[in-house]
Amino acid sequence: TLKLPNTLESLGSWAFANTNVTSVDFSNTALNGVESYAFSDCAITGDLSFPATLTHIGNGAFDAATPSSIKLKSSNMVSLGGTDVFKAAKGTTCTVYVPKGLGETYNVDTYWSPFRNNIEEYGYLVTATTNNSDYGTVSGGGAYETGEQVTLTAKPHESVLVNGKEMIPLFAGWYKGNLKISSDLVYSYTMGTEDLQIEARFYVDNTNIGD
Numbered sequence: 001t002l003k004l005p006n007t008l009e010s011l012g013s014w015a016f017a018n019t020n021v022t023s024v025d026f027s028n029t030a031l032n033g034v035e036s037y038a039f040s041d042c043a044i045t046g047d048l049s050f051p052a053t054l055t056h057i058g059n060g061a062f063d064a065a066t067p068s069s070i071k072l073k074s075s076n077m078v079s080l081g082g083t084d085v086f087k088a089a090k091g092t093t094c095t096v097y098v099p100k101g102l103g104e105t106y107n108v109d110t111y112w113s114p115f116r117n118n119i120e121e122y123g124y125l126v127t128a129t130t131n132n133s134d135y136g137t138v139s140g141g142g143a144y145e146t147g148e149q150v151t152l153t154a155k156p157h158e159s160v161l162v163n164g165k166e167m168i169p170l171f172a173g174w175y176k177g178n179l180k181i182s183s184d185l186v187y188s189y190t191m192g193t194e195d196l197q198i199e200a201r202f203y204v205d206n207t208n209i210g211d
Contacts (some may be wrong), residue, residue, distance in 0.1 A: 062085060
């Protein structure tokens with residue numbers, strides 16, 4: 001069983017190939033990509049759960065895995081790098097859980113289509129945005145089930161240029177509509193029974209910026 005750190009953002013090619021890993025949970029990591037053959041020849045079983053940060057999985061990454069389910073949280077389709085990403089799992093009873101509204105997107109995708117009969121939508125959507133992407137970024141949005149812990153993170157950029165002057169972006173808080181619900185950079189709550197749209201607002205103190 002492989003335990004990965006919460007701060008993990010990427011897994012390089014062949015990272016754990018031929019290591020006899022049979023169980024791994026990615027759901028609490030900050031993973032954005034699993035590169036080609038990262039877990040090649042690892043007979044992984046059970047449930048494979050990926051975080052909302054995941055964007056792509058390289059070809060052959062899980063070629064020997066036969067999971068009972070694959071759970072994807074990203075609000076955008078996770079791209080596959082080829083036909084052999086889940087080579088051994090194709091044609092099995094493996095269920096692929098995808099955020100609601102994305103079922104058809106996965107069904108018609110060339111590399112996900114072999115799971116067409118086993119793709120199921122689930123959960124409620126958390127849409128986390130920023131009022132100004134030049135000032136900062138957000139992470140943690142995606143699909144969650146009722147009772148599941150949601151953690152959203154706002155990260156101001158180190159500096160930006162405003163009227164030719166270098167400024168440090170500041171965080172104003174998390175807002176639901178015009179209601180401020182948190183001043184913390186990391187906002188956590190328990191998922192309820194409805195979708196949530198939330199905005200991280202950043203700003204710069206431009207009171208001392210000259211013409």
